[in-house]
Amino acid sequence: MSQSIDLPKVDDFLQELATIQQTGSKRIAVLGSRHVPITHQHLIELMSYALVLAGNRLLTSGATGTNSAAIRGAMRADPNLLTVILPQSLERQPRESREQLEQVMHLVENPANDHLSLAEASAVCNQEIVSRCQQLVCFAFHDSHTLLKTCKDAEEQRKLVTLFYFD
Numbered sequence: 001m002s003q004s005i006d007l008p009k010v011d012d013f014l015q016e017l018a019t020i021q022q023t024g025s026k027r028i029a030v031l032g033s034r035h036v037p038i039t040h041q042h043l044i045e046l047m048s049y050a051l052v053l054a055g056n057r058l059l060t061s062g063a064t065g066t067n068s069a070a071i072r073g074a075m076r077a078d079p080n081l082l083t084v085i086l087p088q089s090l091e092r093q094p095r096e097s098r099e100q101l102e103q104v105m106h107l108v109e110n111p112a113n114d115h116l117s118l119a120e121a122s123a124v125c126n127q128e129i130v131s132r133c134q135q136l137v138c139f140a141f142h143d144s145h146t147l148l149k150t151c152k153d154a155e156e157q158r159k160l161v162t163l164f165y166f167d
Contacts, residue, residue: 025055029129031147032066032139033166040166041069044139048073052081059129061122062086062093062101066139071100079105085129087121088114119146126150135160141167 028051030044048070052058058074060067062084074082084104086093089111093101101107110128113121123146130136136154140147142165154161 025057026135027057027059027133029059029133029136030066030070030138031060031126031129031136031150032070032164033141033144033147034063034065034067035141036065036069036139036166040139041065044069045073045076047137049077052077055081057081057083059083059085059133061125061129062097063122064094064097068097068100071104075103079103082106083108083132085125085132086110087118087125088116122146123149127153130154130157130159133159135162137162137164139164139166141165 030048032044036044044066048058052074058070058081060070060074060082062068062071067084071082071084082104083106084101085108086101087110089109090098090101090107092114110121110125113124116124126146127150130150130153136151136159138147138151138161140151140163151161151163
């Protein structure tokens with residue numbers, strides 16, 4: 001009747017505690033689904049605004065929905081503290097996103113990924129974003145496979161991950 005319990009290692013707790021207690025600015029990635037109700041987008045925008053006002057550097061990608069809301073919030077607070085990393089070139093982004101993205105000061109394009117599907121390019125892009133951040137805030141559905149894999153990869157890299165589910 002012995003059960004195995006998967007408890008996090010002490011190192012994991014210490015890493016999270018150190019990140020939470022860090023008083024200086026952090027590099028925080030905000031990623032999430034494209035399919036987000038407008039009320040949720042307003043909350044994401046407000047959260048991003050507050051994170052940047054507090055002096056944090058925000059990283060995200062260029063998709064509609066979550067990422068677009070994060071961009072709006074960060075741009076209102078301090079455009080210099082926002083970095084947007086695109087999965088492909090700017091030309092491959094949806095027309096409705098391009099106008100907003102052209103206003104971003106720190107925009108990283110990945111034209112080398114133009115030959116990949118959007119899902120493949122997004123997975124590569126998310127890994128680049130995670131590699132540059134200290135903390136990941138993610139908004140997903142339970143079937144958002146690319147985003148959930150990104151969260152798992154971030155945890156394996158010992159990043160602090162906060163995952164919100166829409167469903």
